[in-house]
Amino acid sequence: xxxxxxxxxxxxxxxxxxxxxxxxxxxxxxxxxxxxxxxxxxxxxxxxxxxxxxxxxxxxxxxxxxxxxxxxxxxxxxxxxxxxxxxxxxxxxxxxxxxxxxxxxxxxxxxxxxxxxxxxxxxxxxxxxxxxxxxxxxxxxxxxxxxxxxxxxxxxxxxxxxxxxxxxxxxxxxxxxxxxxxxxxxxxxxxxxxxxxxxxxxxxxxxxxxxxxxxxxxxxxxxxxxxxxxxxxxxxxxxxxxxxxxxxxxxxxxxxxxxxxxxxxxxxxxxxxxxxxxxxxxxxxxxx
Amino acid sequence: xxxxxxxxxxxxxxxxxxxxxxxxxxxxxxxxxxxxxxxxxxxxxxxxxxxxxxxxxxxxxxxxxxxxxxxxxxxxxxxxxxxxxxxxxxxxxxxxxxxxxxxxxxxxxxxxxxxxxxxxxxxxxxxxxxxxxxxxxxxxxxxxxxxxxxxxxxxxxxxxxxxxxxxxxxxxxxxxxxxxxxxxxxxxxxxxxxxxxxxxxxxxxxxxxxxxxxxxxxxxxxxxxxxxxxxxxxxxxxxxxxxxxxxxxxxxxxxxxxxxxxxxxxxxxxxxxxxxxxxxxxxxxxxxxxxxxxxxxxxxxxxxxxxxxxxxxxxxxxxxxxxxxxxxxxxxxxxxxxxxxxxxxxxxxxxxxxxxxxxxxxxxxxxxxxxxxxxxxxxxxxxxxxxxxxxxxxxxxxxxxxxxxxxxxxxxxxxxxxxxxxxxxxxxxxx
Numbered sequence: 007x008x009x010x011x012x013x014x015x016x017x018x019x020x021x022x023x024x025x026x027x028x029x030x031x032x033x034x035x036x037x038x039x040x041x042x043x044x045x046x047x048x049x050x051x052x053x054x055x056x057x058x059x060x061x062x063x064x065x066x067x068x069x070x071x072x073x074x075x076x077x078x079x080x081x082x083x084x085x086x087x088x089x090x091x092x093x094x095x096x097x098x099x100x101x102x103x104x105x106x107x108x109x110x111x112x113x114x115x116x117x118x119x120x121x122x123x124x125x126x127x128x129x130x131x132x133x134x135x136x137x138x139x140x141x142x143x144x145x146x147x148x149x150x151x152x153x154x155x156x157x158x159x160x161x162x163x164x165x166x167x168x169x170x171x172x173x174x175x176x177x178x179x180x181x182x183x184x185x186x187x188x189x190x191x192x193x194x195x196x197x198x199x200x201x202x203x204x205x206x207x208x209x210x211x212x213x214x215x216x217x218x219x220x221x222x223x224x225x226x227x228x229x230x231x232x233x234x235x236x237x238x239x240x241x242x243x244x245x246x247x248x249x250x251x252x253x254x255x256x257x258x259x260x261x262x263x264x265x266x267x268x269x270x271x272x273x274x275x276x277x278x279x280x281x282x283x284x285x286x287x288x289x290x291x292x293x294x
Numbered sequence: 295x296x297x298x299x300x301x302x303x304x305x306x307x308x309x310x311x312x313x314x315x316x317x318x319x320x321x322x323x324x325x326x327x328x329x330x331x332x333x334x335x336x337x338x339x340x341x342x343x344x345x346x347x348x349x350x351x352x353x354x355x356x357x358x359x360x361x362x363x364x365x366x367x368x369x370x371x372x373x374x375x376x377x378x379x380x381x382x383x384x385x386x387x388x389x390x391x392x393x394x395x396x397x398x399x400x401x402x403x404x405x406x407x408x409x410x411x412x413x414x415x416x417x418x419x420x421x422x423x424x425x426x427x428x429x430x431x432x433x434x435x436x437x438x439x440x441x442x443x444x445x446x447x448x449x450x451x452x453x454x455x456x457x458x459x460x461x462x463x464x465x466x467x468x469x470x471x472x473x474x475x476x477x478x479x480x481x482x483x484x485x486x487x488x489x490x491x492x493x494x495x496x497x498x499x500x501x502x503x504x505x506x507x508x509x510x511x512x513x514x515x516x517x518x519x520x521x522x523x524x525x526x527x528x529x530x531x532x533x534x535x536x537x538x539x540x541x542x543x544x545x546x547x548x549x550x551x552x553x554x555x556x557x558x559x560x561x562x563x564x565x566x567x568x569x570x571x572x573x574x575x576x577x578x579x580x581x582x583x584x585x586x587x588x589x590x591x592x593x594x595x596x597x598x599x600x601x602x603x604x605x606x607x608x609x610x611x612x613x614x615x616x617x618x619x620x621x622x623x624x625x626x627x628x629x630x631x632x633x634x635x636x637x638x639x640x641x642x643x644x645x646x647x648x649x650x651x652x653x654x655x656x657x658x659x660x661x662x663x664x665x666x667x668x669x670x671x672x673x674x675x676x677x678x679x680x681x682x683x684x685x686x687x688x689x690x691x692x693x694x695x696x697x698x699x700x701x702x703x704x705x706x707x708x709x710x711x712x713x714x715x716x717x718x719x720x721x722x723x724x725x
Contacts (some may be wrong), residue, residue, distance in 0.1 A: 026402075132410045132414045134408070289394070
């Protein structure tokens with residue numbers, strides 16, 4: 007009881023803050039608010055992770071099976087049947103898997119984050135919190151799957167006796183780039199999805215399409231040099247090239263102008279996504 | 295430092311709503327297709343301009359809330375009452391920052407927690423334990439706070455044995471109890487509560503009201519919306535009355551409730567003669583009177599009230615030895631009580647011309663609900679007046695027993711005075 011009263015006094019002292027609610031007033035303390043709600047962010051992310059494989063028989067093994075089978079299929083189709091070249095001496099399955107790591111991350115975030123607001127409609131209508139938390143939490147779930155895939159990838163490298171070398175130190179940077187590349191468009195899409203549910207149908211289509219126009223099953227070196235810069239407008243190209251560069255131990259070369267262009271597109275999309283999301287956020291509860 | 299913790303100035307919230315144009319409503323297939331096409335074009339234009347997509351052909355601005363001003367002082371417990379659609383929920387949504395006002399401003403001092411629903415964010419796949427943490431975080435508690443109060447919460451809900459069961463396997467009662475238990479342990483400075491006491495069984499409701507009363511004694515500021523006028527009266531000293539989006543009245547809860555109930559009376563329509571049986575006696579009017587003897591459309595349980603019947607005897611002779619009866623039916627059409635002049639030992643006489651008969655209840659014994667009245671008049675030999683369902687009497691929840699306790703609102707029943715005695719029966723087992 008004593009401790010309880012002390013805690014109350016403490017909250018009284020610390021939280022005497024004044025809040026003004028007015029039309030069109032964007033909260034100056036938005037980013038601070040986001041920080042204040044970090045526990046909610048973590049717990050929503052934890053919820054999504056905990057729920058993901060509930061009531062499945064093989065549970066988290068699904069996170070392994072999906073990319074593994076995709077790798078086998080792509081290796082057979084692009085490596086064997088189409089006979090496309092690998093980067094340097096890299097075994098084709100490794101090339102595919104190194105491309106699939108970021109692609110699955112991007113695709114999962116795009117898909118889950120874009121649907122995240124609508125699937126949490128109930129929460130949005132009843133409680134206030136910075137809405138950015140919801141797509142953010144969806145991204146965390148995708149990162150967990152990504153970590154599992156990374157372990158498989160390293161097992162695969164051991165199997166082939168390949169070593170990543172010092173470049174692997176850059177992996178976190180490229181992973182961050184992958185998250186940024188998907189979160190930017192996802193913020194756009196999820197905010198639009200609140201108003202127009204058409205986007206629910208667009209997202210799976212984009213993801214499916216993206217798998218073929220991004221260099222997942224093949225190396226981006228097979229694209230003719232004249233088209234390479236244009237090809238790099240697809241932000242996934244820079245991300246995937248970056249991953250191959252840092253994971254495949256110097257067998258993949260990084261095409262720098264293309265990579266910088268991709269990076270620019272990624273940052274641009276992220277910035278626009280956040281701006282649009284922030285602008286429409288206040289009306290989510292009315293429209294959802 | 296002023297002691298006003300919430301100040302609302304000129305608050306308004308506008309929604310755009312769409313209707314189907316009148317001429318389009320029952321069109322041919324061709325019209326329907328043309329209309330669809332037109333709508334699709336319009337939606338696309340909206341999309342391009344980034345406007346929200348409202349279905350319909352004609353649009354109108356609808357002010358869910360307009361020009362609302364009020365102040366709440368630290369430690370106040372304020373009730374908000376009003377009919378459905380009066381803007382109560384919109385006001386709460388603005389105060390809890392879920393939606394933005396269209397005009398006006400609100401200034402709030404202190405940490406706000408709002409409870410617009412019990413069990414927001416509960417995930418059916420997660421266990422009771424996990425949901426306590428999830429729901430607590432959603433309502434704005436920190437992990438440390440939840441941990442500290444975890445045992446209390448579980449104890450309050452009474453679901454210890456099922457803590458590690460997914461809540462989708464819970465009975466609905468257990469689910470609601472757990473959800474309310476989390477909410478009841480919030481410790482904000484300002485608490486905003488919507489109609490959340492209307493859940494669970496009677497025993498649990500009583501526990502909730504008790505808990506709310508405890509919280510109010512701790513000096514927290516609370517804004518409380520409920521259709522349960524008895525609960526509002528028991529908990530709130532002051533109340534706001536909203537009507538069609540505007541603030542109709544602020545003041546002491548008793549006065550506001552009184553005003554609300556008398557304002558709810560609609561203009562009684564005069565219908566010529568009400569009885570089905572042709573006879574010299576006509577029933578002209580049936581009215582319900584409130585505690586002040588004025589016409590009302592609804593009363594509260596436990597209040598003084600009466601029904602007034604106006605008859606006209608068209609013959610020149612007095613009608614003697616007459617029994618007048620009122621049957622009260624619940625919403626399911628079952629007669630739950632009869633009032634007969636005969637029961638009171640009264641033998642009535644209708645003289646030529648008009649007569650007023652009044653049946654009074656010192657304390658209205660009906661629980662909340664809408665009841666229907668039928669009237670019969672009989673002489674010793676035959677029924678001379680029969681009028682079925684001549685008045686619908688709406689009763690709002692009130693404090694019949696003077697204890698603040700009442701049965702759940704979905705049970706339409708009659709209250710009666712009674713005594714309870716308890717006597718322990720010594721029947722010791724020998725050790």
